[in-house]
Amino acid sequence: MTKTFEPLKSFFSEVGGISIFAGRFFREGFLPPYEFNELLRQSFEIGYRTLTLVGVTGFIMGLVITIQSHPSMEAFGTESWLPSVVSVSLVREIVPVITALICAGKIGSGIGAELGSMNVTEQIDAMEVSGTNPFKYLIVTRVIATTLMLPILVILADTISLYGAFIGVNMKQVISFNLYTNQIFEKLSFSDVLPSIIKSFFFGFGIAVIGCYKGYYTRNGTEGVGRAANSSVVVSTFVVFIIDLLAAQIADILHFT
Amino acid sequence: MSNQSNYKLKLGIFVTTAIVLFILALYYIGSKKNIFHTTINVSATFNNVNGLLSGNNVRFNGINVGTVSEVYAIADTIIKVDFTIDEDVTQYISMDAIISIGTDGLLGNKLVNIEPGKGKGGTVQEGSVFITLHSLQMDNALRTLSKTSSNLEFITSDLKNITHKINNSNSLWSLFSDTVMAENVKSSIVNIKMASNSSAVLTGNLKNVSENIMKGKGSIGALLTDTTLSGKINQVIVKLEKVSDTMAIIFGDFSKISGRLEKGQGSVGVLLKDTTFVHNLNTSMNNINKGSITLNEDLEALKHSFLLKRYFKKQEKRNQKNK
Numbered sequence: 035m036t037k038t039f040e041p042l043k044s045f046f047s048e049v050g051g052i053s054i055f056a057g058r059f060f061r062e063g064f065l066p067p068y069e070f071n072e073l074l075r076q077s078f079e080i081g082y083r084t085l086t087l088v089g090v091t092g093f094i095m096g097l098v099i100t101i102q103s104h105p106s107m108e109a110f111g112t113e114s115w116l117p118s119v120v121s122v123s124l125v126r127e128i129v130p131v132i133t134a135l136i137c138a139g140k141i142g143s144g145i146g147a148e149l150g151s152m153n154v155t156e157q158i159d160a161m162e163v164s165g166t167n168p169f170k171y172l173i174v175t176r177v178i179a180t181t182l183m184l185p186i187l188v189i190l191a192d193t194i195s196l197y198g199a200f201i202g203v204n205m206k207q208v209i210s211f212n213l214y215t216n217q218i219f220e221k222l223s224f225s226d227v228l229p230s231i232i233k234s235f236f237f238g239f240g241i242a243v244i245g246c247y248k249g250y251y252t253r254n255g256t257e258g259v260g261r262a263a264n265s266s267v268v269v270s271t272f273v274v275f276i277i278d279l280l281a282a283q284i285a286d287i288l289h290f291t
Numbered sequence: 292m293s294n295q296s297n298y299k300l301k302l303g304i305f306v307t308t309a310i311v312l313f314i315l316a317l318y319y320i321g322s323k324k325n326i327f328h329t330t331i332n333v334s335a336t337f338n339n340v341n342g343l344l345s346g347n348n349v350r351f352n353g354i355n356v357g358t359v360s361e362v363y364a365i366a367d368t369i370i371k372v373d374f375t376i377d378e379d380v381t382q383y384i385s386m387d388a389i390i391s392i393g394t395d396g397l398l399g400n401k402l403v404n405i406e407p408g409k410g411k412g413g414t415v416q417e418g419s420v421f422i423t424l425h426s427l428q429m430d431n432a433l434r435t436l437s438k439t440s441s442n443l444e445f446i447t448s449d450l451k452n453i454t455h456k457i458n459n460s461n462s463l464w465s466l467f468s469d470t471v472m473a474e475n476v477k478s479s480i481v482n483i484k485m486a487s488n489s490s491a492v493l494t495g496n497l498k499n500v501s502e503n504i505m506k507g508k509g510s511i512g513a514l515l516t517d518t519t520l521s522g523k524i525n526q527v528i529v530k531l532e533k534v535s536d537t538m539a540i541i542f543g544d545f546s547k548i549s550g551r552l553e554k555g556q557g558s559v560g561v562l563l564k565d566t567t568f569v570h571n572l573n574t575s576m577n578n579i580n581k582g583s584i585t586l587n588e589d590l591e592a593l594k595h596s597f598l599l600k601r602y603f604k605k606q607e608k609r610n611q612k613n614k
Contacts, residue, residue: 074298074299074302075298077302077306078298078299078301078302081302081305081306082298082301082302082305085305185309186305186306186309186310187309189309189310189312189313189316190305190308190309190312192312192316193312215319219316219319219320219322219323220323222316222320223320223324223346224317224320224321224324227316227317227320231313
């Protein structure tokens with residue numbers, strides 16, 4: 035009987051642990067001292083170093099979505115709507131989610147593995163002994179950096195993916211860049227852009243909190259580091275979809291659709 | 292230190308680029324929705340807005356000039372639509388402009404269409420309320436389309452039968468391939484052409500004749516156009532009417548007289564009807580005839596008597612002198 039509820043108990047323990055961890059972030063994150071240099075360094079590592087991966091993925095997504103949508107649009111005789119339709123789907127859903135998933139893979143696993151290895155090698159304990167608050171230095175900076183950098187990555191990925199979509203549209207028909215931009219901005223509205231940017235803050239926060247939690251509480255040596263990296267990717271990917279679902283529901287309730 | 296400032300620079304460029312792109316995107320979206328233009332608020336009332344929502348576009352002659360700000364009911368059959376119009380175009384929109392609810396494309400978003408009026412009523416101002424048109428309802432349009440397509444089906448079916456009959460008609464095709472017939476048709480057309488030329492000349496002549504008549508030339512013209520003649524004719528007709536009335540009275544009298552004669556009334560009637568009198572008169576006439584013959588003989592005898600012989604000789608001589 036106890037074994038039957040073991041996974042459920044483990045799940046709720048995990049949720050509770052993450053919630054407490056997030057609460058500790060809010061408790062300690064806004065109190066001085068602030069680790070600005072570490073925040074900038076983490077922002078650089080998380081944001082700038084992920085740009086290439088996110089940019090290439092965004093470009094490919096824009097191109098592929100356009101090429102895949104073209105036959106259906108052509109069948110309905112609505113080829114001219116291709117830029118509008120593709121831009122709305124890219125900006126509203128595809129780019130934020132794909133960027134978040136890439137970040138969950140790259141940043142989440144990176145944070146989990148880095149903090150896990152620091153934990154198993156007792157570097158975190160050493161920091162505590164030396165008088166540095168490891169939570170502030172390691173966790174708060176990473177969570178804030180990821181939360182701030184993900185929307186910026188989404189904005190850049192949006193731009194690159196729309197350029198990819200422009201090339202995709204021009205592979206099937208001829209359209210000037212001016213007309214293309216006019217068409218996409220004609221159909222895009224604040225209710226498309228703002229919810230996608232706002233939810234990407236939550237994506238970043240979720241990825242970072244889970245990555246940090248998994249890494250911070252790594253046990254069982256190097257084996258635990260690998261498990262922490264792996265589970266941080268799995269859980270943060272799942273959390274991205276949960277946040278996306280909630281964001282869609284909230285946007286619908288607030289008439290941002 | 293140099294390495295640290297290098298990553299800060301890269302991070303700064305990275306963040307700034309993203310923020311600039313975000314602001315540009317917001318600006319472009321805002322400009323498309325006329326958010327950064329000076330606008331005025333106007334409204335229009337409709338019976339049915341067909342799903343128009345706040346945020347839908349307002350178009351003037353096909354140009355986006357504003358957005359719908361609010362849609363709400365003010366009575367059981369009246370829906371009020373508040374919308375903004377870019378101030379730059381207000382000078383071209385008069386108060387008699389016609390407002391209707393349309394669709395962007397066949398199945399696109401609803402929008403408010405502004406069509407220019409005749410320029411009466413002054414230009415639009417803050418708080419103006421427009422006259423509206425009933426919007427095109429899709430179900431009505433589809434119903435009409437269904438009826439049209441049904442009619443079209445019948446027409447095409449009939450057309451199919453006609454073409455089938457034409458294709459199966461040997462006489463028609465032989466008619467088309469008959470060269471003699473073609474020649475005949477050609478000559479007929481030439482004849483028709485000549486006839487039409489002649490008729491053109493004839494109509495020209497008729498035109499001249501009618502013009503002459505209208506101008507009062509010739510007897511008919513004079514008859515038709517001379518007003519004094521018509522006056523005289525009128526007088527003649529009046530006199531004729533009087534004469535005919537008199538004649539009618541006379542004939543009435545004659546009829547009465549003949550009736551009385553027939554009935555044997557009056558002296559003449561008695562004379563005509565009394566057969567004995569007629570017989571006596573006949574006998575008397577015979578006797579007079581016989582008496583006159585005898586008298587002639589007696590007078591001839593007197594001419595030769597010695598008493599009157601001298602007188603007749605003198606008379607004969609006088610007659611000869613006169614000749």
